[in-house]
Amino acid sequence: MANVVVVGSQWGDEGKGKIVDWLSERAEIVVRFQGGHNAGHTLVVDGKVYKLSLLPSGVVRPGKLSIIGNGVVFDPHAFAAEVEKLRELGVDISPDNLRIAENTALILSLHRELDGFREDAASNSGTRIGTTRRGIGPAYEDKVGRRAIRVMDLANAETLAGKVDRLLTHHNALRRGLGHAEVSHADAMAELTSVADKVLPYMDRVWKVLDDARRAGSRILFEGAQGTLLDIDHGTYPFVTSSNTIAGQAATGSGVGPAAIGYVLGITKAYTTRVGEGPFPTEQDNEIGNFLGERGREFGTVTGRKRRCGWFDAVLVRQAVAVNGINGIALTKLDVLDGLDEIRICTGYRLDGKEIDYLPASQSAQARVEPIYETLEGWKETTAGARSWADLPAQAVKYVRHVEELIGAPVALLSTSPERDDTILVTDPFQD
Numbered sequence: 001m002a003n004v005v006v007v008g009s010q011w012g013d014e015g016k017g018k019i020v021d022w023l024s025e026r027a028e029i030v031v032r033f034q035g036g037h038n039a040g041h042t043l044v045v046d047g048k049v050y051k052l053s054l055l056p057s058g059v060v061r062p063g064k065l066s067i068i069g070n071g072v073v074f075d076p077h078a079f080a081a082e083v084e085k086l087r088e089l090g091v092d093i094s095p096d097n098l099r100i101a102e103n104t105a106l107i108l109s110l111h112r113e114l115d116g117f118r119e120d121a122a123s124n125s126g127t128r129i130g131t132t133r134r135g136i137g138p139a140y141e142d143k144v145g146r147r148a149i150r151v152m153d154l155a156n157a158e159t160l161a162g163k164v165d166r167l168l169t170h171h172n173a174l175r176r177g178l179g180h181a182e183v184s185h186a187d188a189m190a191e192l193t194s195v196a197d198k199v200l201p202y203m204d205r206v207w208k209v210l211d212d213a214r215r216a217g218s219r220i221l222f223e224g225a226q227g228t229l230l231d232i233d234h235g236t237y238p239f240v241t242s243s244n245t246i247a248g249q250a251a252t253g254s255g256v257g258p259a260a261i262g263y264v265l266g267i268t269k270a271y272t273t274r275v276g277e278g279p280f281p282t283e284q285d286n287e288i289g290n291f292l293g294e295r296g297r298e299f300g301t302v303t304g305r306k307r308r309c310g311w312f313d314a315v316l317v318r319q320a321v322a323v324n325g326i327n328g329i330a331l332t333k334l335d336v337l338d339g340l341d342e343i344r345i346c347t348g349y350r351l352d353g354k355e356i357d358y359l360p361a362s363q364s365a366q367a368r369v370e371p372i373y374e375t376l377e378g379w380k381e382t383t384a385g386a387r388s389w390a391d392l393p394a395q396a397v398k399y400v401r402h403v404e405e406l407i408g409a410p411v412a413l414l415s416t417s418p419e420r421d422d423t424i425l426v427t428d429p430f431q432d
């Protein structure tokens, strides 16, 4: 039996929600280990649609323990709102089924504001990242800068005041520089005091909860957010999110050893999308891109922004397989390609006249690479709702086999519609 980590192998939005939900039925514990409420995971359970941003997907299933690990940046306001919304949908949420690591850094209003100030200022200079404006980057900066307010600090009013002082010295200097009003100590303290009661009941020593669970043989699912190409180190820097999104972060972001993670499942869309700014070698800013966007309903769950769309890029996913140690992929949205006469796959890049088989690390080289494509024949039949290989047209099977070969990883699961049961299971990651 393996514990499983699920990661996005592209720029996020690969369809993790459905797969994580499918796997969470088989797990006892579901853990978020990075990111924050910038994520958007849509789950359809028994016909009900749940849109989660911050809470682990296990929270909608009775009898599962959901955990927000220390690698997450935690917005207490977004947390309270999400809990409220889920309760209205009949979901039970209490410290019995949800824990938050005591050492998790908080996102406060001043982080969200700073994210917005910077994005607004950058929109004139062409350096905008296109963030979700949720304060994710500024909160991680404060964590690494050793001035963050953490969940446990909410429990101690005496030490909290000093920490707020330290945080405001930094933020008010930035705010003055950007031409914005300072935040008063009283306002910051009032904000923290107002959320303490909503958060503290869930606080726990998560590394210990997970260690005990692991020793007792519980199955743990680590739920990644965003995607490999948005990783702060391995992504298309600086057009990335501010956390490590890759599989190794499941260990540091929750407090388990790397050996506790047995199987790495990379969620992979049968084409490519990205939201926000940054390089995208196979982008199709044309009728193909529009076709993929409309057929695939490519609008952001969190911000509603239209996603940029393009052909499958095997170079990027092959790199994601390497940096995550992906054991198998869950291939999603194959049906979006139904009906196309031809389908292209990027197998390499041309950079300054030379062929390369990797994404270069430099920003300027990433902007210059030109994709080298192979063209495959499409299929006319529908793959939507297929539940076995025999239900798939021969050309679709050929496409999937070719993807496997190019990326160097097998398909463990093939998802053929948003419905839970429209899934072809090749390998159960928990049994591998």
Ligand code: IMP
Pocket: 011, 012, 013, 038, 039, 040, 129, 130, 131, 132, 133, 134, 135, 136, 137, 225, 226, 230, 239, 240, 241, 242, 275, 276, 277
């Ligand atoms: P941030 O995470 O809000 O700082 O945004 C940084 C970059 O990551 C932007 O390009 C966002 O569009 C992108 N991003 C953040 N979260 C997600 C996600 O869940 N799916 C896809 N892109 C995301």
